[in-house]
Amino acid sequence: MKKIILVILSGIALCSSPVWAAPELKGTPQDLRGFLYPKDKIVTITAQAEEKAYSDKAIVSLMITTEEKLLSQAIDKNADLRQRISSALRAKGLAAEAIKSSKFSSSPEYGWFGSKPSSYKVNNRMAITIDSEKQLQAIAALADEYREAELSSTVFEHSKKEHLNQKGKAKALDKVLKQKAFYEQSLGIRLKAIGVRENQFRHRPTRGAEMLQRAKRASEVVEDQALSSVKYKAAAAPKSTSFDEVRYE
Structure with missing residues (x-):
């Protein structure tokens, strides 16, 4: 009985062992050259820009x-x-x-x-x-x-959100054109634009504004805990509010 059990377990182990395979490329040197180095000579130039405003x-x-x-x-x-x-x-x-x-x-x-x-x-x-x-x-x-x-x-x-978005877009495009001119002069080639892809513009607080918001939330939590510990709710004093600094990119 023990021998039968060992044989069965061994069979399961053999059947469940993984089988690894790797793709194989076949063809003439010209075919392989076309696969590894496509004929289309396309380069992508990217740039980022941001505008800061209150x-x-x-x-x-x-x-x-x-x-x-x-x-x-x-x-x-x-x-x-x-x-x-x-x-x-x-x-x-x-x-x-x-x-x-x-x-x-x-x-x-x-x-x-x-x-x-x-x-x-x-x-x-x-x-x-x-x-x-x-x-x-x-x-x-x-x-x-x-x-x-x-x-x-x-x-x-x-x-003036839309105006700032357009201003940031113009700055990013200017950076792309400068990179294009640099590559053309350095490599002795000529680049022609065939398409433009724009990322979605977004606006968010600057790092300083985010730190102020986190500090404000932390102070409010501490204040709420102090009020609940003594079972006393004091009249809320008017809090100073400043206009946030926003970054458009």
């Missing part, structure tokens, strides 16, 4: 939250507060088209007994486009004045 526009999100026992009262209060904030911002010089509101959403809070909500909460986000720090200060002052209003986020943009 964002000159920001979209500030202001969250408006109202709560009342009746849903209709919560909706009316939310709309009235948004109207007062819009009027105050227009008085500060902001254009009406720069102030936009999203559709409201309600979230009922249920009481201890029964399924009937004890109150209704209505949330609405206002998106305000600004182009100066003075306008940002005006929004922060309104957030401090109304407890129902809270600054939720700030997104930085650049109004």
Whole structure:
């Protein structure tokens, strides 16, 4: 019985052993030369360029939250507060088209007994486009004045994004043409452009801006942990916000 088992295992080992193979090229020297060195003499010249600029526009999100026992009262209060904030911002010089509101959403809070909500909460986000720090200060002052209003986020943009993309593209193309002239002069050849392939342009924060953002997030985490450890939530002080530095490449 032991001999039979050994023979079976040996057979399995032989059947499962890997078999390696490598491709083989056959043909005349001319055929092999055409395979290894194609007749088409095509070279690819690549170049990169970037443009750095400071964002000159920001979209500030202001969250408006109202709560009342009746849903209709919560909706009316939310709309009235948004109207007062819009009027105050227009008085500060902001254009009406720069102030936009999203559709409201309600979230009922249920009481201890029964399924009937004890109150209704209505949330609405206002998106305000600004182009100066003075306008940002005006929004922060309104957030401090109304407890129902809270600054939720700030997104930085650049109004001349397309112009900067075209400028970066021109710089990259100029580098390609200089490389072409260098190869032609050095090698005694003539190069002719047959196609241009563009990578997608993108914009991202510079290294300094990324470091500031990481430091800001780290400080917010430490602050939240400190507040939760003492079970005390202090009033949030207005944070200084600077316009981000953006790199277009």
